Every structure is written in C-alpha cells, then in structure tokens.
Amino acid sequence: xxxxxxxxxxxxxxxxxxxxxxxxxxxxxxxxxxxxxxxxxxxxxxxxxxxxxxxxxxxxxxxxxxxxxxxxxxxxxxxxxxxxxxxxxxxxxxxxxxxxxxxxxxxxxxxxxxxxxxxxxxxxxxxxxxxxxxxxxxxxxxxxxxxxxxxxxxxxxxxxxxxxxxxxxxxxxxxxxxxxxxxxxxxxxxxxxxxxxxxxxxxxxxxxxxxxxxxxxxxxxxxxxxxxxxxxxxxxxxxxxxxxxxxxxxxxxxxxxxxxxxxxxxxxxxxxxxxxxxxxxxxxxxxxxxxxxxxxxxxxxxxxxxxxxxxxxxxxxxxxxxxxxxxxxxxxxxxxxxxxxxxxxxxxxxxxxxxxxxxxxxxxxxxxxxxxxxxxxxxxxxxxxxxxxxxxxxxxxxxxxxxxxxxxxxxxxxxxxxxxxxxxxxxxxxxxx
Numbered sequence: 336x337x338x339x340x341x342x343x344x345x346x347x348x349x350x351x352x353x354x355x356x357x358x359x360x361x362x363x364x365x366x367x368x369x370x371x372x373x374x375x376x377x378x379x380x381x382x383x384x385x386x387x388x389x390x391x392x393x394x395x396x397x398x399x400x401x402x403x404x405x406x407x408x409x410x411x412x413x414x415x416x417x418x419x420x421x422x423x424x425x426x427x428x429x430x431x432x433x434x435x436x437x438x439x440x441x442x443x444x445x446x447x448x449x450x451x452x453x454x455x456x457x458x459x460x461x462x463x464x465x466x467x468x469x470x471x472x473x474x475x476x477x478x479x480x481x482x483x484x485x486x487x488x489x490x491x492x493x494x495x496x497x498x499x500x501x502x503x504x505x506x507x508x509x510x511x512x513x514x515x516x517x518x519x520x521x522x523x524x525x526x527x528x529x530x531x532x533x534x535x536x537x538x539x540x541x542x543x544x545x546x547x548x549x550x551x552x553x554x555x556x557x558x559x560x561x562x563x564x565x566x567x568x569x570x571x572x573x574x575x576x577x578x579x580x581x582x583x584x585x586x587x588x589x590x591x592x593x594x595x596x597x598x599x600x601x602x603x604x605x606x607x608x609x610x611x612x613x614x615x616x617x618x619x620x621x622x623x624x625x626x627x628x629x630x631x632x633x634x635x636x637x638x639x640x641x642x643x644x645x646x647x648x649x650x651x652x653x654x655x656x657x658x659x660x661x662x663x664x665x666x667x668x669x670x671x672x673x674x675x676x677x678x679x680x681x682x683x684x685x686x687x688x689x690x691x692x693x694x695x696x697x698x699x700x701x702x703x704x705x706x707x708x709x710x711x712x713x714x715x716x717x718x719x720x721x722x723x724x725x726x727x728x729x730x731x732x733x734x735x736x737x738x739x740x741x742x743x744x745x746x747x748x749x750x751x752x753x754x755x756x757x758x759x760x761x762x763x764x765x766x767x768x
Contacts, residue, residue: 337478338485348541352476353485359428360489360686362520363469366513369497370439371458374509378442382506383451391718397455398715402707404463409703412467418699419550421475421543424468425528431465432524436517443507463707470702473690474550475542480626482553486686487622490679494614498599498607498675550698552691554630560692562700567692573634574688574709576745577681580641582717584738585674587724588648591731598671606668613672617679625687631753633684638746640677645739647673652732685710 341349379390412418417427438458445451477485502508530536551559560566588594601607625633647670685706693701724734 336484337481348538349545351538352542352545353481356472356476357485357488357492358520359469359472361492362516363465364489364493364682365496366435367462368493369502370442370506370509370513371462373504374442374506375455377504378445378506379451382443382446383448385448385451388722391715391722393451393455395715395719397459398711400456400459401463401466401711404460405466405703405707405711406700408464409467409699409701412471412699413697416696418471418474418697419546419695421472421546422528422530422539424471424475425524425539427464428468428472429521429524429528431461431468432517432521434461435465436514436521439510439513439517443510462711463703466706467699467703470689470706471698474546474552474693474695474698476545477690478549479551479553479691482687482691483625483683484622486625486683487618489686490621490682491615491618494618494675494679494682495611498611498614501604501607504600546695550695552693554688554692555694559694559697560701562697562704567701570630570634570688570692571705571709573745573749574681574685574705575713576741577634577637577641578710578713579717580638580738580742580745581678581681582714583721583741584641584645584648584735586718586721587731587734587738588674590725594648594670598668598674609668610671610675613675614679617676618683620676621680621683625684630688631749635746635749635753637677637681637684638742638749640673640680642739642742642746644670644673644677645735645742649732649735649739652735656732 338350338353341353375394376387376390379385379393380387385393412424417423434457438454438461442454445454473482473485502512526532527535527539530539554560554566589599598606598610621633621636624636628636647667651667651670689702689705690698692705721734724737729737
C-alpha cells in the first residue's frame with residue numbers, strides 16, 4: 336500500500352488526506368444507512384402518521400429527485416472544472432454538511448405531511464450534491480493502488496459501527512447520535528476551508544495538485560473511460576442489479592421479526608458482534624480481491640455471494656417447514672453472516688469503482704450517475720417491487736425465491752457473457768476457428 340510508504344516517509348499531508356477521505360465517507364455512509372434509510376421510515380409512519388406505502392412513495396420521490404440533483408451537480412462540477420479544484424469541492428461539501436446538520440436537528444420535530452415533504456425535498460438536494468462532491472475527493476486524496484483497501488476500510492468501519500453499537504431504530508435516537516457526531520466534523524471542515532490557519536492552508540496547497548499524479552482511475556489507463564461508452568454503462572447496469580437484489584431481499588428479511596431478531600437487531604450482543612465482524616471480513620476480502628482481479632470477476636463474486644446467501648435462507652425455511660421438530664428456535668446465524676459478507680463485498684466495490692472509472696475531469700458525472708442510478712434508483716425501485724409482492728400476499732419463501740432467481744440469473748448471465756466475449760476475442764485473434 337502507498338499509505339504505509341507515506342507513513343514511513345512521514346509525508347503527513349498525504350497521510351492526513353487518506354484519513355480525511357476515510358472519515359468523511361464513513362460518516363456519510365453511516366448517515367445514509369441509519370438516519371436516512373431507517374430513520375425516515377420511523378419518522379413518516381410513527382410521528383407524521385403516514386402508512387408504510389405512503390412513506391415508500393415519498394422515499395421513491397426522494398430517490399428520483401436525488402438522482403436528478405446528483406447528475407446536475409456532477410455535470411456542473413466537471414464542466415466548470417470544479418472537479419479538479421480541491422478547495423472548491425471542500426467549500427461545497429461544507430455547505431452540504433451544514434444543510435444536513437440542520438435537517439438532522441429538525442427531523443424529530445416534523446409532524447405534518449407538508450413538513451415531511453419539505454424535509455424530503457431539502458434532503459434530496461443535500462444528498463444529490465453530496466454524492467459527486469464527496470466521491471470526487473478520491474482523485475485528490477487516494478492513489479489508485481490504495482482505492483480498494485481504502486474502500487474496504489470505509490465499508491468495514493461503517494458496518495461494524497452500525498451493527499455492533501445497539502441503537503433503537505427511531506428518528507429521535509438516530510438524530511441525537513448524528514448531531515453529536517456531526518458537530519466536531521463540522522468544526523474540523525470549517526477550519527480546513529477557512530484558509531486562515533497556516534498549517535491547514537499548507538496542507539491544502541500540497542493536496543490540491545495531487546490529482547495530476549493520482550487522479551486517473553485504474554480502468555482509465557491508458558485510455559479514459561467515456562461517459563457514453565459501454566465500458567462505463569455495463570458496470571452501472573450490473574451495480575444497479577446488485578443494489579436491486581440486495582434491497583429486494585433485505586426489505587423482506589427486516590420485515591420478518593423471526594429473522595430480524597436473530598440477526599441485525601438481535602438482543603444478544605454476541606450475535607451482533609458476529610455479524611459486525613463478518614462485515615469487516617467481507618470488506619477485507621473485497622479490498623484484497625479488488626486489487627488483483629478485473630471488474631467482471633469481481634461482479635461474479637458479488638452475485639455468487641448473494642445467490643449463496645439466499646440459498647441458505649430458503650433452505651432453512653424449507654427445512655423448518657418440513658421438519659419443524661429439528662428446525663430449532665430460529666434461523667441460523669450463518670445466514671445473516673453470509674449476507675453481511677455479500678453486502679460488504681459489493682459496498683467496497685461500489686466505493687472503489689467510480690473513481691477508478693474516471694479521470695479528474697469526469698469524476699463528477701461518473702460518480703453522480705453511478706451512485707444515483709445504480710444505488711438510489713435501484714434501491715427504491717426494489718422497494719416498490721417488495722411492497723407489491725407483499726400486497727399480493729407472497730410468502731417469505733416465495734419472495735426470497737424470486738430474489739435468489741434474480742441473483743442466479745445475473746450471475747449466469749454475466750458468466751455466459753464473459754465466456755462469449757473470450758471466445759469471440761479468441762476467434763478474432765485466430766486462436767480458434
């Protein structure tokens with residue numbers, strides 16, 4: 336890793352750059368998977384009084400608005416050349432953090448549908464601008480060889496905290512935790528962007544030119560990946576499928592008390608710690624494999640893990656139905672542990688590939704499309720599908736069978752595509768006739 340080299344050489348500005356990126360991305364992702372994805376459901380249903388279907392509709396609108404804002408912000412960053420200006424990006428990010436801090440403070444006090452809608456609109460703007468700006472910092476702060484390990488560190492830290500620290504899934508609790516955590520972060524970023532402290536100004540002077548050396552991503556060498564090229568859109572399509580499969584399965588699992596209480600919200604600390612450790616193991620595995628394999632192989636790993644995970648869940652459910660006397664008191668803890676590995680694997684990949692598919696001049700647009708379309712849009716589209724299946728009274732087993740079928744379809748489809756491409760290249764080169 337280049338990080339250890341810089342540490343041994345006491346190149347402190349570069350070391351601080353690594354730590355700054357990990358801290359910002361870890362805090363941002365923890366905010367999204369707890370406060371936004373879980374807290375808003377509680378806010379809408381319990382405090383505002385909306386039905387789950389209505390809340391899902393509002394969150395779908397939030398996803399669509401976030402995608403629109405993200406793409407607009409990403410394109411603006413690139414066209415105005417702000418993607419290559421570290422100070423400008425940090426100033427924009429500070430504005431986003433201020434907006435999110437204010438929204439976090441007022442969220443527990445929202446009681447009306449109008450207020451909930453206004454909150455959703457403002458949050459969409461903050462998230463939409465925040466995605467491309469935060470991901471674009473990678474081209475300034477993280478060299479290509481370390482992007483896999485750094486993505487693994489962000490994933491492992493976030494999921495370990497989210498699983499090991501027991502929190503009640505309520506908007507009041509999430510708000511209190513996030514406000515407490517955001518205050519020192521806001522102060523640190525405010526000092527950094529003020530340019531009034533000599534040491535911090537010198538730090539930015541050192542870091543703001545690094546994109547010329549470390550900015551071009553792994554998959555943009557020697558030829559940059561264009562926004563309209565197939566080399567960019569097939570990872571977007573596959574990541575869309577991965578997010579869709581994950582959300583479609585997870586939403587039904589967390590809606591089943593027997594499964595949830597033996598995994599992510601288990602009253603037993605030992606169970607939560609096992610899952611937290613599994614997340615870290617999955618992230619480390621993904622970080623190592625990312626450095627050594629190409630994107631096609633990495634996506635095969637992700638889809639195979641999700642297929643295996645849902646085979647385990649559905650097998651346990653079938654065994655419980657056929658042999659209730661030997662099924663035990665609940666599902667095996669191995670199921671959520673494998674799920675945790677799969678989630679950490681694709682999350683690590685998601686943090687690393689968008690900077691590596693970009694140059695400093697294209698990172699804004701690529702990150703906006705990648706995170707907005709493949710992440711948010713896929714997640715909330717799968718939410719709508721999950722609600723439809725639930726309304727149609729699909730059983731848990733039938734629901735997870737559909738999820739597993741999608742994972743297997745994507746896995747075997749990608750495997751066939753890779754094999755077909757290999758055969759076509761061999762034929763063109765004259766190796767086979």
